[in-house]
Structures are given as structure tokens and as C-alpha cells.
Amino acid sequence: ERTWLISILKRKIIDHYRKMNSNKGKAEVRMTYSTDENEGDWLEERVADPFDKTAEDTIENTELGFAIDQCLEKLPEKQAKVFEMKTILNYxxxxxxxxxxxxxxxxxxxxxxARVAMASCLEKNWF
Incomplete structure (x- = not known):
């Protein structure tokens, strides 16, 4: 019961912040984890600017791609196919x-x- 109630509470908190920050139907949760005003918005700090790509970002993305391919090869055939179709190809x-x-x-x-196996594999091989 406790797990169930905590889950409900989390959803209610998320709904509350979405309602507070909604702008004509556009819901976006904004939270700051610091009292320092100079640190900026939490979401803005963590979302990469797509126009500000560095060589390091490109290398990291390439390495992640290789790690994903290696982890996909380790999955059972059916899991790998379903994961690829749903997550990568968006079927x-x-x-x-x-x-x-x-x-x-x-x-x-x-x-x-498949997602649990991929997360475990990526944690071991990429992170």
C-alpha cells in the first residue's frame, strides 16, 4: 500500500507543477534545485543546444551508437528486433x-x- 500511495503522491505533485506552469494548454515543469539565482533554470542547463555541437559531443554520440549496437547484439533475437522496431525505428x-x-x-x-537489459548493458559498457 505504501508504494501505491507514494506513486499517487508523486503523480499529484507532478500534476500540480504542470498546472502551475501551464500556458494555454502547454504544460512544462520548471524546477530549480538550488537557491542561488545565478545558476539558471534546471531544464535549460541540462538540455543541450542542438546548434552548439562540439567535436566532443560528436565523439560521444558515436561512442554511444557503438555501445547501443553492441548491447543490441547481446540481446535475444526477438527482444533486439522488438526494441529496435519500437524504440529506434518508432514503429x-x-x-x-x-x-x-x-x-x-x-x-x-x-x-x-529489452529496456532493462539495454540499461544494464549500457551502464556496464558506456557510462
Whole structure:
């Protein structure tokens, strides 16, 4: 019960901040984790500027791509295919289910397992 109640509380807090910061239907949560006014907005500090690419960013993205490919190769074939179709290629759930002849609930189980495995693999090989 405690886990359930904490989950509800988290959602209520998020909804509260979204409602406070909404601007005609555009919800955006803005939080600062510091009392220092000079540090700027938390979201703005952590979102990379797409026009400010450095050589280091390019190298890091290349390394991440290699790490993702290596981790995909370590997954079971079906998990790798489902993960790639859903996460990388952005296929619809229905299209994946039809192509692989699986149910939607089975798809979500496979995706969950693949994501957990990928997160674990990336944590070991890339972070």
C-alpha cells in the first residue's frame, strides 16, 4: 500500500507543477534545485543546444551508437528486433504485433525486458 500511495503522491505533485506552469494548454515543469539565482533554470542547463555541437559531443554520440549496437547484439533475437522496431525505428505497436505475430501485452513485456537489459548493458559498457 505504501508504494501505491507514494506513486499517487508523486503523480499529484507532478500534476500540480504542470498546472502551475501551464500556458494555454502547454504544460512544462520548471524546477530549480538550488537557491542561488545565478545558476539558471534546471531544464535549460541540462538540455543541450542542438546548434552548439562540439567535436566532443560528436565523439560521444558515436561512442554511444557503438555501445547501443553492441548491447543490441547481446540481446535475444526477438527482444533486439522488438526494441529496435519500437524504440529506434518508432514503429506503431499494431504494426510490430502484426509483423511478429504477437499480442500487444506480449510486446510490452518484451520491450520492458529489452529496456532493462539495454540499461544494464549500457551502464556496464558506456557510462
Amino acid at each position: 506503431d505497436t499494431e504494426a510490430i504485433c502484426n509483423e511478429l505475430n504477437i499480442t500487444a501485452s506480449n510486446l510490452w513485456v518484451i520491450i520492458h525486458r
